[in-house]
Amino acid sequence: MAGCASPFAAQVKSAGFALSPSGDEEEEALSRLRSAGDRMTTPRRLLVRCLFEASGHRTAEELAAEIQTYAPDVSISTVYRNLEELERLGVVVHLHLGHGPATYHLATEAHGHLVCRKCEIQVEIADGFFADLRRRAIADFGFAIDPRHFAVIGLCATCQADAEDLGDSTAG
Amino acid sequence: MAGCASPFAAQVKSAGFALSPSGDEEEEALSRLRSAGDRMTTPRRLLVRCLFEASGHRTAEELAAEIQTYAPDVSISTVYRNLEELERLGVVVHLHLGHGPATYHLATEAHGHLVCRKCEIQVEIADGFFADLRRRAIADFGFAIDPRHFAVIGLCATCQADAEDLGDSTAG
DNA sequence: CTATTTGCAAAATGTTTGCAATCCG
DNA sequence: CGGATTGCAAACATTTTGCAAATAG
Secondary structure (H helix, E strand, O other): OOOHHHHHHHHHHOOOOOOOOOHHHHHHHHHHHHHOOOOOOOOHHHHHHHHHHHOOOOEEHHHHHHHHOOOOOOOOOOHHHHHHHHHOOEEEEEEEEHHHOEEEEEEOOOOOOEEEOOOEEEEEHHHHHHOOOOHHHHHOOOEEEEEOOEEEEEEEEEEHHHHHHOOOOOOO | OOOHHHHHHHHHHHHHHHOOOHHHHHHHHHHHHHHOOOOOOOHHHHHHHHHHHOOOOHHHHHHHHHHOOOOOOOOOHHHHHHHEEEHHHHEEEEOOOOOOOOOEEEEHHOOOEEEOOOOOOOOEEEEHHHHHHHHHHHHHHHOEEEOOEOOOEEEEEHHHHHHHOOOHHHHH
């Protein structure tokens, strides 16, 4: 639930809210907000900072918790609203890893996932895994798939073995 | 929202609740319930009947509405509880077609789906579409995928064309 | 008879919205 | 200053749960 906390906590505390962006990509994200006519607010800046500070997928709630380390009053609805805006601008995307809440990450980090329906372990997979599916979807239906938006559910090797131990009549 | 309504409404009205099962598969589903020690109640019978009467995916709410045509007091929580039990017994499976509610259908009718993220049109796809993905998931990770549990999101041909008309910078 | 199942209402979960107060530019 | 943005609380949508009353076997 923490994650990007310590590294830039110090910066915030020592310099008010002069959060120094760490890279070009982060600067570009801020530019995109400005170009879209969006104002540069504290919750907005902190959210962008959190997204770039630690990569990986985090839920809106997790992001809110990180942000609240620095600005305790930032509400989850503001986080949702800003994630929506960043998604509209192409900076972030959201991903459904299973039955729980959506997770958010930088659009540049998008990739596919396998998730075990039993133990919920996640495996990141390369886009090449979907090459055949993509080709067929276009060829047969003109469909341009985005196989990274929903994870592909399944059973990992360990849980398959467990299921066999019990007899697999309930394997569905 | 209706669907399996008229055909067996007549049967129900003319013969109390002597809903005559229409096929072997339906009989087998009822047997499975009995074998599992489950009691044969009216909501249970009606749900099974509805599931077999019309194929296709329906949400719990839609199924409840159909059932309530005959037994108005059946509550949605009973429908959820019985769907859960039928899923445990391998009779039905649930499927997520996008951001809305889950849909339920007979396990024997499971297949993959493409869903357009914009117009939400759905395309049913053959299991062969996933052959390559399945093979790679097993080979590289020992993962047995179930690509029919979550639809694959994308953009249909029409919506791709629309996006190009507008310039596709917001295509994410 | 009694354990299972039900209906209802309430809780839980995840996300969105209405609105007055606040803040950016 | 004036409109964009926020925080809060309440609404929303879907699914789950607690519990007393009903019912199958």
